[in-house]
Amino acid sequence: MKKARWVLFVLYCIFIVWYTLLSRPTKPARTADLRLFWSFRDLLAGKSTGKTDVIQNINNILFFIPFGLLLPLKKWWKVLLAALCFSAVIEASQYIFALGLCELDDVISNTFGALIGYWIWLGLKKIMRNSDETSKKTGIL
Numbered sequence: 001m002k003k004a005r006w007v008l009f010v011l012y013c014i015f016i017v018w019y020t021l022l023s024r025p026t027k028p029a030r031t032a033d034l035r036l037f038w039s040f041r042d043l044l045a046g047k048s049t050g051k052t053d054v055i056q057n058i059n060n061i062l063f064f065i066p067f068g069l070l071l072p073l074k075k076w077w078k079v080l081l082a083a084l085c086f087s088a089v090i091e092a093s094q095y096i097f098a099l100g101l102c103e104l105d106d107v108i109s110n111t112f113g114a115l116i117g118y119w120i121w122l123g124l125k126k127i128m129r130n131s132d133e134t135s136k137k138t139g140i141l
Helices: 002-022 038-044 050-070 076-096 104-138
Strands: 031-033 101-103
Touching: 002 050, 002 076, 038 050, 050 076, 050 104, 076 101, 076 104, 101 104
Parallel strands: 031 101
Antiparallel strands: none
């Protein structure tokens, strides 16, 4: 099971690199926005793009849930550190190669998504363990 998770995790990471870097055209200039939670502030200020930008943050969270689900690490802080580093490398690469907007909020959203995935994995693992124990007690396999 652990080998399969590693294989799926590596394939997922390749997909992320393709989607966030390799599939994008180069832009005329490097862009970055390192303001913390700027899209939420824009939404609260009533700016027209605020809602769209907040939805993008939610998409970033959802996009990284499989990262936490598939990464076979036992400690939450290791998943957090791996997601933080991986996301930071993606954002830095987007800036260096002018492939998109480098955002601090993306790193935070991606990392949070990975933690959600990790918590989902823990829940699934607990459910599977309880199911196995119930099956053994009742003799149903």
